[in-house]
Amino acid sequence: MWFSTKTMPSYEAILSATASLTASVILLRTIANDFIPESIKDRLFLHLHKISSSLSSQLTVVIEESDGLTVNQVFHAANVYLGEKLSSSTPRIKVKKPEKEKGLQVTTDKNQEMVDVFKGMKLKWVLLSTSRNHVLKKNNKNGVLKEEIRYFELSFHKKNREMVLGSYLPYLLQKAKEIKEKNKTLKLHTVDYNGTDYWGSINLDHPASFDTMAMDPAVKTALIEDLDRFSRRREFYRRVGKAWKRGYLLYGQPGTGKSSLVAAMANYLKFDVYDLDLKEIQCNSDLRRLLIGTGNGSIIVTLSGLLNFIDGLWSSCGDERIIVFTTNHKDRLDPVLLRPGRMDMHLHMSYCTFSGFKTLASNYLRIQDHQLFDEIKGWLDKVQATPAAVAGELMKCEDPDVALRGLIKWFHNRANTEMQDGSLNIK
Known part of the structure; x- marks a missing residue:
C-alpha cells in the first residue's frame, strides 16, 4: 500500500498511535491481573492456547501429573529438567528452599512458555492446570476437596514426532535423574490422616550410619552385603520374574537401635523412608493407594501387616522398594509372617555387646x-x-x-x- 505525501501519516501521528496502543495494552493487562480471578484467567489462557495449537502445524503432547493412582515420572522429570533450563528471559518462575535443602529449587510457573532446543529441534513447553472437586466421606461426614490437576503441554513440529518420543523424552528422563541425584535430600514421608490421607514429607536429617551403629559386626556385614547385592540386581529380579523388592524383619527390645538402623540403611542407599501406620488404614484400597504412591528407591517401614501387598499383584507396582518390619517381640508376630519366603532377612537387634x-x-x-x-x-x-x-x-x-x-x-x-x-x- 502506497501513501501520497498528502495522505501519509506524520511521524508524530504514528508515535502517538503507538503510544496509545501500548497504553491500552498495559491497561488491559492491569485490569486482567487485578480484577479477573485466577481460575478464569487460567481458563481463558487454556482456550486461547488450544485455538492457537489447532491452527498450526505443531503436534502437542499432553503430560499429566498422574495417571490414576500412578505418579507420571515424565511430568516430574520435566519439572526438574525445565527448572535447570530456565533462562533469564523467563517472565515468571517459582523459587523455594525448604529447610536444610542443599540449594534453591527453581521451577516454571503456570502458563509460562519455555523453549528448549534438542539436536536442532525446537520444542515449546507450557505448564497448565485445571481443577475438579472430590466428594470425601469420612467418619460419616461429607466434604468437598478441590484438587488441582497440573499437566505440561509439549509442542513441536509434527515431522519430529519420532525423535521426540524416541530420543528427546528418554534424554529428559536421564538428565532429570542426574539432577535429582546431585541435589537429593532424603525425605521422611508420613500420612496426614487428618487431612488429605496422603503422603506428606519432611527432610530426613538423621546422622546414623553403619559406622556409628553399635550392633553385632557379623550382622552388620551381612546386611551391608545384602543391600549391595539388592541394589545391583534389577535385571536379575526381572529375569526370574520377581518384584525388585527386599524384606527385612528387625526385632529386639526398645533401645537396641531398630529406628537408627533404618536411618542408616536410608543414608547408605540414598533412599527415602515411608513410615506407614497400618492402624489408621481402614480398607485394602487405602493401603494400595498409599503403597502405589511411594517412590522408587524407598524404604517402607511398618510395625506389622502388609502380607497381601508382599504376596499379591500389587507387589509388582513400583520397583526398588525395601520393606522393613520392626517389632519388640518377635514371638508375638503372626507365625505366617515368619514362614520362609515372607521376609528375606531376620535381623536380631541385641543388647549391647x-x-x-x-x-x-x-x-x-x-x-x-x-x-x-x-x-x-x-x-x-x-x-x-x-x-x-x-x-x-x-x-x-x-x-x-x-x-x-x-x-x-x-x-x-x-x-x-x-x-x-x-x-x-x-x-
Whole structure:
C-alpha cells in the first residue's frame, strides 16, 4: 500500500498511535491481573492456547501429573529438567528452599512458555492446570476437596514426532535423574490422616550410619552385603520374574537401635523412608493407594501387616522398594509372617555387646582402648543393657576416665536394683 505525501501519516501521528496502543495494552493487562480471578484467567489462557495449537502445524503432547493412582515420572522429570533450563528471559518462575535443602529449587510457573532446543529441534513447553472437586466421606461426614490437576503441554513440529518420543523424552528422563541425584535430600514421608490421607514429607536429617551403629559386626556385614547385592540386581529380579523388592524383619527390645538402623540403611542407599501406620488404614484400597504412591528407591517401614501387598499383584507396582518390619517381640508376630519366603532377612537387634560398646566409645569418647575396658566387658557379659542406655551414660561426660567410671557405677546400681526386685537378667 502506497501513501501520497498528502495522505501519509506524520511521524508524530504514528508515535502517538503507538503510544496509545501500548497504553491500552498495559491497561488491559492491569485490569486482567487485578480484577479477573485466577481460575478464569487460567481458563481463558487454556482456550486461547488450544485455538492457537489447532491452527498450526505443531503436534502437542499432553503430560499429566498422574495417571490414576500412578505418579507420571515424565511430568516430574520435566519439572526438574525445565527448572535447570530456565533462562533469564523467563517472565515468571517459582523459587523455594525448604529447610536444610542443599540449594534453591527453581521451577516454571503456570502458563509460562519455555523453549528448549534438542539436536536442532525446537520444542515449546507450557505448564497448565485445571481443577475438579472430590466428594470425601469420612467418619460419616461429607466434604468437598478441590484438587488441582497440573499437566505440561509439549509442542513441536509434527515431522519430529519420532525423535521426540524416541530420543528427546528418554534424554529428559536421564538428565532429570542426574539432577535429582546431585541435589537429593532424603525425605521422611508420613500420612496426614487428618487431612488429605496422603503422603506428606519432611527432610530426613538423621546422622546414623553403619559406622556409628553399635550392633553385632557379623550382622552388620551381612546386611551391608545384602543391600549391595539388592541394589545391583534389577535385571536379575526381572529375569526370574520377581518384584525388585527386599524384606527385612528387625526385632529386639526398645533401645537396641531398630529406628537408627533404618536411618542408616536410608543414608547408605540414598533412599527415602515411608513410615506407614497400618492402624489408621481402614480398607485394602487405602493401603494400595498409599503403597502405589511411594517412590522408587524407598524404604517402607511398618510395625506389622502388609502380607497381601508382599504376596499379591500389587507387589509388582513400583520397583526398588525395601520393606522393613520392626517389632519388640518377635514371638508375638503372626507365625505366617515368619514362614520362609515372607521376609528375606531376620535381623536380631541385641543388647549391647562388647564390640558394640567399643563402637560407642569410639564415637562418643574418641578412644579405641582403655584400662577400664576389661571391667566393662565383664559387666556386659553379666547385665543386659541396650546400646541406647550405654550411650546415654557415655554422653554425660567428655572425659573418658570419668565417663567410663560412671558407666561402671551405672552397671553396679542396675545390677543391685534388679537383684532386689528379682528382675536381674544374667546372660
